[in-house]
Amino acid sequence: RFTRDPEYAARWALLPRGSRPLANPMGGAPGFALENVYVLPGLPSEMEAMFASIEEEFRRGSPIETWRRVYRTYESVIAASLAETGERWAGVLVGSYPSFGAGGFSVEVVLKSSDAKALAEAAAWLAAAIEESS
Numbered sequence: 001r002f003t004r005d006p007e008y009a010a011r012w013a014l015l016p017r018g019s020r021p022l023a024n025p026m027g028g029a030p031g032f033a034l035e036n037v038y039v040l041p042g043l044p045s046e047m048e049a050m051f052a053s054i055e056e057e058f059r060r061g062s063p064i065e066t067w068r069r070v071y072r073t074y075e076s077v078i079a080a081s082l083a084e085t086g087e088r089w090a091g092v093l094v095g096s097y098p099s100f101g102a103g104g105f106s107v108e109v110v111l112k113s114s115d116a117k118a119l120a121e122a123a124a125w126l127a128a129a130i131e132e133s134s
Contacts, residue, residue, distance in 0.1 A: 025049045033057075062114035067123040070108045073134045074098070078107065081129035089122040091115045 022031035026049040029041030095110040113119040
């Protein structure tokens with residue numbers, strides 16, 4: 001397609017190992033998917049056209065629910081409870097995001113899961129564990 005500068009076009013054709021190319025019905029900018037990560041071109045018309053060709057892929061699977069709370073504590077104080085939550089509920093993702101701003105220190109705790117029951121159980125247990133340790 002790009003005969004004016006074949007070397008430049010060849011660099012565009014390189015994709016990460018294990019990825020699959022995505023069709024670009026509007027142009028030549030590359031796009032690809034690697035597991036659950038989608039890389040689309042920056043040109044709005046090409047990005048929109050490429051997304052339209054793959055949008056059904058985003059309708060698959062179970063929705064992911066989220067629980068989040070901010071605690072006025074240090075991450076080190078609640079680290080064991082966070083780790084235990086991840087061990088007890090393997091299907092629940094656990095994240096912690098410490099902040100040290102003008103308002104003082106805090107930790108935002110985020111749990112995510114497509115299993116609503118497991119998420120509720122993990123959130124209840126973790127909230128109680130953090131209250132006990134703080």
